[in-house]
Amino acid sequence: MKKRFNKSVALILVLSFLVLWGCAPQQKPLPEEGSSFSVHFIDVGQADAALILCDGKAMMIDGGNSEDSNLIYSYLSKRQITHLDYMVATHPHEDHIGGLAGALNAATVGTVYCPVTEYDSGVFRNFKKYVEKQGAAITVPRKGDTFELGNAVCTVIAVDPDAEDTNNTSIVLRIEYGKTSFLFTADAERAVELELVDSRYKLESTVLKVGHHGSDTSTSYVFLREIMPEYAVISVGADNDYGHPTGEVLSRLRDADVKVLRTDKHGTVVCTSDGKTVSFQTEKYSGDVLGVTGESDAETKDDGIDYVLNTKESSMKFHYPDCSAVEKMSPKNRRDYHGTRDELIKQGYTPCGICKP
Template sequence: MNRFGKLSLALSLVLALTGCGLSGGAGRPDPGPAEGTLEVHYIDVGQADSALLLCGGESMLIDGGNVADSDLVVAYLADQGVEELDYVVCTHAHEDHVGGLAGALSQYPAGEVLSPVTEYDSQAFGNFLKYTQEQGLSLTVPEPGDTWTVGTAAVTVLGPVQDYDDTNNTSIVLRVDFGETSFLFTGDMERSAEEDLLESGAWLEADVLKVGHHGSDTSTSYPFLREVDPDYAVISVGENNDYGHPSEDTLSRLRDDDVTVYRTDLQGDVVCTSDGTSLTFTVERNDGIQTNPTEDESQPGTYIGNLNSHVFHRPDCSGLPAEQNQVAFSSREEAVAAGYTPCGRCDP
């Protein structure tokens, strides 16, 4: 039995003795007291996904972006002082999730490597499998109800609850509980798999939702979002991507549920730190901008000028200058009259 199996079995025995089940429908998991902090890093890998969890000296990498993001992910791990990866999770076999994991596995020893499948016909997945095997490891296919810990954070597998032909729906769904705070990772799971997960009775309510499928309208349905009922959502998405992600329909649903949205396309790397009771978010850039404005709010009466370049922007533009280099204008006309030219990116 591998390390993952032993830990899952040990946790299952403890939970059975204490009457605290972690499988779907048994109520919210009780991870016990939180020690220290849990950091959840939503890494900006463009139109792709990658997240790093750090707690108690242990780490878990969930997805690694595209193949081209390998160096970026490896550099990010190094910047965070990571020396080994206790868990590596490929949520599903599409390149924008599995691609960069080969690079991470080529540089960092891993404890367990998890995937919903052990075979997939692509070079990106083949390289992921190659570097897993070079470490003397094999891919573990988890099942709903499997559990393990990262530091004192409890990780529970919620899905997939059925077999699917659509690769997006095979996404491993993970719940992470740390003290009174909780996080949900759904990969690219789409509506049909969301419906099945709801019917399974899994405990879905979470403080932070990593929005499925980069904010596509194929995911984050109203019934699913109501069940999760997050306070915060993070959308991992590429700037000006060809897919129109995130969908306005998805953003509208998040607004209707009064969810605070963070976006990697607008804010770069997003880091959420939990002390077990409260959550703190920090972003790489553009802190405090409108990330999910209504249609009326997207045409604001205030514009932000760059004192150095004399270019003016919408306040939600990803190219805003540093705060000390900003000047505000109450109208477009005022900015033009002051000699400022419109930004080519946000077209104010």
Template structure:
């Protein structure tokens, strides 16, 4: 496993997404930004603020060896995340049914003997499928899902092995918090009822010291918007990019609320869905998010000491491979507009009359702004 040290960027150092998008909208500003960011010496899977860890750069390691670790297990076109803090473990999703033995083996290798919490983000097989195997092998204290029943055999097996432990699948409420060692887990979503199973995904924020993480399952744009409007604290360092990098997730509005340094995409090599989609990669690039992908890097492990975090990957991949989109791809394909929540007018990012950032709302299209009840600025939109 390759191992790199990532210095945490404080909120004061990190520019808002609006300002970054505005810069991308101006060709000269874009050119200056590219000239100022020389990535010729960047380590695999990183960006210019990722530097090699001298203690490990010449060797492979089994773990990032930190008091807090988040493992994005390479389960192909699926999702499974193991989290360890101070010797306690939780599992968020288990991949497909066929991934069950791989997940169990990985947990064994990490020294797992029991799980404090098991979360099924939602009832689709590529998230719940392998959880039955994990529950058949490891004792758990609590098991959670957004529903207690579903028609698929894989979900019914998940319920069966939960009940064999004398437990019931619990449906947690938004605002519920849990402790995992020194880490705090908070459920942020879903904040409404949805007919789309992806939007029912349990959204978890995890804080350890000054570092923060967001797990979103397959949450899509409708649930993202509702979550942003709920006022939840979404700003984190590391985002699990929703729905395997599909363009149905990771909307401009949501990404502006999260402003992560890193985006982790769990997807399969040459998967039939084309994940991650170019639109999503372009939006992440425009937002200055470092992309890490299991299809190219294998299992990705993030370790935190509460201040900084270390990223370990199984395989090598360059920045250009991880995010092959052109720097201005999304801004040329789709024009962003900035609304003023007070005046209800919307502007181009280059408008001289932009509101203060706290009064801004981002729209990904002209029609979206109009549908939200905003009118175009007469200065910048003719």
């Protein structure tokens, strides 16, 4: 009787351990050595376009307006990208799909995702024509679909082809790379955000691509609290007619202590991840680089900037932001950088001899 009791106790202990182990958070494996990941938030004005590169694989998320086709074509061509493994047209509005014709002219495409296969606009018909010209077809994804881009894992956490508001048909995509993560919300509005908060999907992300160009229809407080981003990127046109980003959204981001980058102020923003941390490079200088408000402020001119780069090939030096040499630098050669000294040296930059960073 005693032996039977001991066996029962042992079995209960083993089962309890297995249950507790299964409930414990699992450590995310870091990417393999030699792996690389970057997101290029391309400056297409009052529109959206992002290029994601990981381990030799490439994906486009939106492509700006029709007038941005040449820019997208050049951006891919200069980086010798001749194949896109994935193309995500988040929803059929022109400011998201118009320039994808340029991408489809520059590169072949594997899988094309869009929430709809038909939409009554000439821009959408043109987009579909270029997709079919390659022998590809539009795939409508489902919530929970996952796919891999190199060592990055991409999950569709929202898509609703039947939504009355076209913005709310948007494909919302979350990308994980090691311990870092990125949330692309397209133009999804508050109704979609609330559904996501109530869903089973993980929302917490390192970088948030702010919804709907910073409109107050998106980026609600309750949604932002679930994401808890360290950084936010707003794709928006300078002096646009919509008042984007709104003061309300900037206030929410400020209250959440989120560091903000904006394409209207910083130009194209490139975010690089090593699987543990992220760093940023911007196309042009602005006083609020990685400031918490997204608004220019002379007093916080250098907040968040670790180094200033001189990208001229004959120089390739990095400086402290207050270095005297920075003031003499040509704006076209200047890049602000948030990251480590070792990262810059690995990229071929050398420290300035004046400020000795």
